[in-house]
Amino acid sequence: MQKKLISIPYDHPGAGNQSACSxxxxxxxxxxxxxxxxxxxxxxxxxxxxxxxxxVLVAHYYVNSDxxxxxxxxxxxxxDSLDMAKFGNEHPARTIVVAGVRFMGETAKILNPEKRVxxxxxxxxxxxxxxxxxxxxxxxxxxxxxxxxxxYANTSAAVKARADWMVTSSIxxxxxxxxKEQGKKILWAPDRHLGRYxxxxxxxxxxxxxxxxxxxxxxxxxxxxxxxxxxPTAKVLVHPESPRSIVALADVVGSxxxxxxxxxxxxxxxxxxxxxxxxxxxxxxxxxxxxxxxAPTRGYGANCISCNHCPxxxxxxxxxxxxxxxxxxxxxxxxxxxxERAKVSIQRMLDFARQINxxxxxxxNA
Ligand code: SF4
Numbered sequence: 001m002q003k004k005l006i007s008i009p010y011d012h013p014g015a016g017n018q019s020a021c022s023x024x025x026x027x028x029x030x031x032x033x034x035x036x037x038x039x040x041x042x043x044x045x046x047x048x049x050x051x052x053x054x055x056v057l058v059a060h061y062y063v064n065s066d067x068x069x070x071x072x073x074x075x076x077x078x079x080d081s082l083d084m085a086k087f088g089n090e091h092p093a094r095t096i097v098v099a100g101v102r103f104m105g106e107t108a109k110i111l112n113p114e115k116r117v118x119x120x121x122x123x124x125x126x127x128x129x130x131x132x133x134x135x136x137x138x139x140x141x142x143x144x145x146x147x148x149x150x151x152y153a154n155t156s157a158a159v160k161a162r163a164d165w166m167v168t169s170s171i172x173x174x175x176x177x178x179x180k181e182q183g184k185k186i187l188w189a190p191d192r193h194l195g196r197y198x199x200x201x202x203x204x205x206x207x208x209x210x211x212x213x214x215x216x217x218x219x220x221x222x223x224x225x226x227x228x229x230x231x232p233t234a235k236v237l238v239h240p241e242s243p244r245s246i247v248a249l250a251d252v253v254g255s256x257x258x259x260x261x262x263x264x265x266x267x268x269x270x271x272x273x274x275x276x277x278x279x280x281x282x283x284x285x286x287x288x289x290x291x292x293x294x295a296p297t298r299g300y301g302a303n304c305i306s307c308n309h310c311p312x313x314x315x316x317x318x319x320x321x322x323x324x325x326x327x328x329x330x331x332x333x334x335x336x337x338x339x340e341r342a343k344v345s346i347q348r349m350l351d352f353a354r355q356i357n358x359x360x361x362x363x364x365n366a
Contacts, residue, residue: 029123031317042318043070049325050074055095055118057321058084060104061256062278062313067099067321078282080256081153082168085111097325098332099316101126105332106157110339110346117332120320124312126154131211132190134158140187140209147187147207148179151345154213155190157334161341165348169240169255172198174356175349180204193217197240197247215310216241219274223296224249227272231293234270237262238295242274246295250274263287277308 034042043066050057057076059067068078077087081104088096088108095116098105101124109117132151137159141149151163152172160166167175176198179186186204188195190211199206219242228236228249237259238250247253252262256279263271263283273280274295283292294308324330334342 029121030311030314031120031319034318039066039318042322046070046318046322046325047074049322050076050097053095053325054093055097055325056088056091056093057097057099058087058108059316060084060100060278060313061260061282062276062310063099063316064278064314065281066318067316068278068281070318071099080168081107083257084108088112088115088117097321099321100124101129101310101312102332103129103154103156106334107153107346109332109334110157110160110342113334113336113339118324118328119330119332120317120324121315122330122332124315126310126312127214128152128154128190128211129156129159132156132159132209134162137189137209138162140189144187144207146185148184149187149189150176150179151189152191152194157338157342159189160345161338163342163345166342166345167349169194170258171349171353173201175352176202176204176206178352191241193243193247194240196244197253213241213310215276215308216274217243218297218307219243219246219295220297221245221249223298224272224274227293227296231270231272233268234272234291234293235262235266235268236272236295237274239275246274259283260286263290263292276310276313278310278313 057071057074059071059078060081061078071078077084079087081100084098084100084104085108089111095118096108096112097118098108099120102122103126105117105119132155134156141162149163150165150167151159153166153168165175172194176186180202186206188206189209192208192210192212193216195206195208216239224246228234235251236249237252238247239259240247240253252259254262256275259275260279260282264286270291272293272295277294280292297308
């Protein structure tokens with residue numbers, strides 16, 4: 001196991017002092033990459049165990065390419081978190097194995113309470129989730145009872161249980177527009193960049209929790225401008241969890257699924273991609289003749305953790321996936337009452353998506 005110490009700085013209005021900076025730390029334990037000959041045998045073993053255990057593997061776009069390929073090769077699925085959960089819900093398998101981060105496993109469990117949900121590593125988390133502790137968030141909501149609470153998918157079950165709506169990045173805009181038309185004031189959590197982007201697009205009254213993603217927060221404007229100058233025909237694809245200075249340089253701003261669609265549909269031959277580099281596997285598979293470059297995280301303001309890959313997504317590997325299937329451990333449990341309340345905010349979004357005819361594959365998220 002390789003271990004990497006991650007510091008998650010966040011200051012948020014729920015802490016009572018907006019300038020106070022708290023630091024959360026997590027050890028991201030990344031499984032070793034197996035040798036080629038070991039890998040082939042491991043993949044065969046995992047395929048066999050998935051079948052024997054009536055299990056289906058669903059993987060996020062940000063996990064390593066071996067897991068994405070394995071999910072697709074075994075009748076599983078590669079997508080964003082909500083679609084992963086919806087797929088698990090529609091698939092007849094009794095066990096869902098989620099290769100992603102903790103909130104994705106929880107969402108799968110909330111939507112599929114009768115199924116067994118396993119994850120390669122239960123410590124795989126998310127800085128947005130960690131930066132929005134449920135008790136502080138509940139206090140923040142209680143202090144603003146006049147606001148409709150809208151939370152991003154990247155939150156714990158307990159935070160979703162306090163929310164009126166859960167949203168993903170591609171449906172956040174229409175939902176906030178809809179709430180604004182109803183005269184609602186909004187309390188948004190946890191990603192401040194996505195919240196600000198939506199606020200600017202909709203002009204809604206939004207009070208923002210000040211969380212951020214450790215990957216998207218690291219993209220550097222000056223270095224991106226230099227890269228754009230060196231690749232003048234390249235189109236810039238940006239996830240809205242990125243800072244405003246990066247979003248301002250984008251040709252397309254969108255969720256993971258929207259960015260993948262854009263990379264396929266646009267005529268350009270070169271793309272600069274400002275989101276986790278795990279997404280490049282899908283983009284390159286769909287458009288092998290195009291060039292995909294990672295937006296820079298190096299440059300002025302960079303620190304020792306600046307990189308384009310989520311340390312928690314990197315905790316998913318073939319070795320710990322095989323171990324989980326073998327031993328049946330790392331099961332996700334969500335308190336039933338919390339899960340039922342959280343499901344209300346998720347279901348509200350799903351119903352809205354159906355009304356505006358936005359099918360699951362377009363809902364997207366981090
Ligand atoms: S990439 Fe960012 S938003 Fe996605 S799981 Fe990692 S820390 Fe969370």
